[in-house]
Amino acid sequence: MGMGMSTVAALQTYLRSWNAAGCLHGVAAVGLANGERVVVAGGMADPGLAVANEPDTVFRIGSLSKSFTAAAVLQQVAQGRLELSDSLERFFPDFPNAAGISLHQLLNHSAGTANFTSAAEYWPTRMRLAHRPQELLDWAHALPPACPPGIAHAYSNTGYLLLAAIVERVADQDFSSYRQQYLFRPLGLERTFVDDGRVILPQAARGLHPGAPWRYAEPMDMSVAWGVYDLASSAGDLCRWLEALQRGEALPARLAALMLDVGALEYAYGFYGEDWTLAGRRLRLAQHFGDVNGFFSFMSVLPGGGGVVVLANAFGSPVERLGLDLARIASGEGVEALPTPGREQPDEQLFVPGRYENGEGAWLELFYNEHGCYARSPRRYGEPIAYPLTVEAQTPQLARSAVLPETLLIEAGTLQWCDAEGETRRLRRQ
CATH class of the missing domain: 2.40.128 (Lipocalin)
Incomplete structure (x- = not known):
């Protein structure tokens, strides 16, 4: 058995232990640098219909969508339609602090814009309402800025809303069809979709909330996520996406590096940097977490190439922990398999309510x-x-x-x- 095979076997064994323990509620995928890929599914895509998750099940990926928005912006930079130093004032002159905000700052969350999903009205009302993109922009415009541009990194969905609108303007094309034409199709991402909540997606999971009993997640109108956290994809497609970025297939290498080179950065473009220790080496890797009602998602590049993706349709799933464990195994470390749960009820005298x-x-x-x-x-x-x-x-x-x-x-x-x-x-x- 070669090194690749032993790594594949170790990954499969570990993921099967999560399944046996009842802890995998979605799909985990690892793309190795040698081109091999491991994909394991667990849990239910829709318990109401008794449909199980399969390796190619489609999940809402939340803010992992931002990497595609960032890539769309950089494609426009490559074509000379945009410069990273361009001011927001060029496109939205009336937006708060527009003259002092650059595209670079919008991309790396240092523009100081308000985060519209943190507004008090988002959860109780706004997320349930249909919005046209212009209505989202008008709402974001009315929110007070979080801080002046350029003084701090403050994660902002509003920044990526503005970027999506800018691409739409300079490309003279609606952003949904732009992503399909220039990102999904050329890269062979056949199970990646813009999800407006109305189009029927093939083999799509429903978001769930664990409990006693389990229930479906709070409903939302996906139009509120336009351009920012509105994509649905499979774990295999997202592995392919990470590979395409690393190989310079989606963008020229110098621009792809702005997304993936997080050596000294808190936020790159569409990714953030996180320090992981793999096989005794402390490494800073490009990653992103995403969540949208009942879905948790995570992706990270791997040192030397490849990537790890975990998509879950159960709120609270430890997608980052599983991602780290899989990266450790892919790096040659041994990781202890999860034990299977017991078969008996705890004693109420020991586990006192x-x-x-x-x-x-x-x-x-x-x-x-x-x-x-x-x-x-x-x-x-x-x-x-x-x-x-x-x-x-x-x-x-x-x-x-x-x-x-x-x-x-x-x-x-x-x-x-x-x-x-x-x-x-x-x-x-x-």
């Missing part, structure tokens, strides 16, 4: 219903999810989640909680 806290804001609640013992704890944005717990007969003090790679250990009256991202806390019952 109630709220447990650590005094620093972390909390977890244990409760019981007709289906067994559950834990409830907060995830991103403080949004809680609930998940069942099981134990093995020989270790009744150690409970495992049957949905997430988490453990709860009762020790001397405290609850030691190792969460899905690998962080351990000690909690006491209140």
